[in-house]
Amino acid sequence: MDLRKLFLILVPYSWLLALFLIPFAIVLKIALSDYAIAIPPYVPTLDGIGNWSDFKTFLSELDFENFIFLTEDELYWRAYLSSAKIAFLSTLMTLLVGFPLAYAMARAASEWRPTLMMLAILPFWTSFLIRVYAWKSILSQEGYLNQVLLWVGVIDSPLMILNTNTAVYIGIVYTYLPFMVLPVYAALEKLDDTLLEAAEDLGCSRFQAFWLVTVPLSKPGIIAGCFLVFIPALGEFVIPSVLGGSDTLMIGKVLWEEFFSNRDWPVASAVAVILLLLLILPIVLFQRNEQKQREAEK
């Protein structure tokens, strides 16, 4: 391998090393440490290690206690499960909302498409936090949604939406919608209209043609969109803590509480490490999907 190639590969890898592997190593080290009333709140630390035997004692003090603790307290595995359920269901809902949107965008007259595309990504231009807080004033009992529903006469008394899981679903679907719409749109836009004509010519109704041609051909986009929503939704922390209630159990929230309320950094780190390990599977699947798609396009 010549030097140029080596250099080109070195750049992204050192980036990865600096921004992912080193922080991960630090978190892992904390997860293997013990809680202590100190600054930082764990022992042992790497401070003051001067020679090899110091380092050996340091290593001998690391253990898997925190990970074992995670399996003993049912709060944690229930939080992981409930996060997975919420992430899965909200991914499904995002797909149900996002697919028709992407479809309409792809079918729109070509002069409208850039505008529609901009509208889809417009929310990214303001702070995510502000948008989530805005939902509070929409969903609360005196909020706009309840006012409209009362005014229309659909309901007699205000609904309790804020501080429930429903609000969390709404928040996640709203926040991650562009991540679903964009890849699905990209797949649908490439779709050749003559394929639908060919399907109709061969005896398909419009709906059958959609089901047998449009859907399979947008599958790579659908899969990409689902992963792009599911992966961040699984570790989501802001949405459940702002919109969710006390009974909303999500691992991101647990993580936050361990770090900042309990100040138990080692347990919090262990929670984070497990979350990361759980995410590796969908991330690998996602990469495989992308790879397959690239090969098919060759």
Add this chain to the structure above:
Amino acid sequence: MAFDSGSAAFAPWEDPGQKPLISFKSVTKRFGNFTAIDNLTLDIFEKEFFALLGPSGCGKTTLMRMLAGFEAPSEGTIMLDGQDIGPIPPNKRAVNMMFQSYALFPHLSVADNIAFGLKRSDMPKSEIAGRVEEMLSLVQLSQFASRRPHQISGGQRQRVALARSLAKAPKLLLLDEPLGALDKKLRQETQFELMDIQEKTGTTFVIVTHDQEEAMTVASRIAVVNHGKLVQVAPPDRIYEAPNSIYVADFIGDVNIIKGLAKPESDNRYAIQWCENHAPIIGTSQHAFASDDICHFAIRPEKVSITRDRPTDRTNTMQGKVLEIAYLGNISTYHVELPTGQVIKAQQANNRRISRRSFTWHDSVWLSFTDTAGVLLSQ
């Protein structure tokens, strides 16, 4: 048809009692303010092999798409089997189309592409596999059944598209340049297959092609289209031997056009005054020309003989000098310059070896043709 060996010639268009299968009635198609099909009236009969020939952009595909149901005429009606097909959606028409761009489903294998239409029909599941197999062997793609479209060559894709449109054995089959990407040998084989299928199934074919030879080989009638209008509709031999305009004569095959003034002699014989100090060309015409009408004498190069000495048994002779020789293997085309500066093409079969050929560049030669060899055209 070029290979028609049947007893009575197949010519339903000459029989006024015959009902056409397809009938375009004053059909106009506009895209915005562009007129793609211009007030077109045309009858196509059952079991015909109807070829559409014309330059790029003349409206051939548009005509097909109206038959398949993807475009509605802006004006006029299209009848299929005596029924106005305007309101019938594409999936309810007994018509299948092979798309110019093939439109193969990229997510399905070759076999599944071919089976696609069959699965939507009422064919029992057990018979579908057999039919697909039959189609695959017809287009010689049996060993590629499980490949995806992007894993086969362009010509193979074209054959899959052809097989897919044939699979349902529709009443009317529309083929938009079905054989363009095939090599000559495979194309000829497929042409004969198509004619064979047509003979066996009695399917009516409408085929678009840019290849005149192909149209000549397969078609019962050829329609020459230009700017969304029909210029001439006739059997291949009539199109070739009796074109109705310079456009058709020039579009199909090679032709010499000599402009002159018509001088009626007797019956349908005319003397064509084409050059002041040269004897007029004697020709015949089915159409009447008045004295001194401007006319164009059109003659195919292969009807012009080329000899070293002046022939005595031909009505028309003219002397010239060989300007250029185009060697095409089986035949050669000689470009002969007349003293008037006009260049006439004459064709001769190369039945001798090239080294023993009698004429070469700058030779003085005689061109000759009979009085019935050419046609007189007014425009």
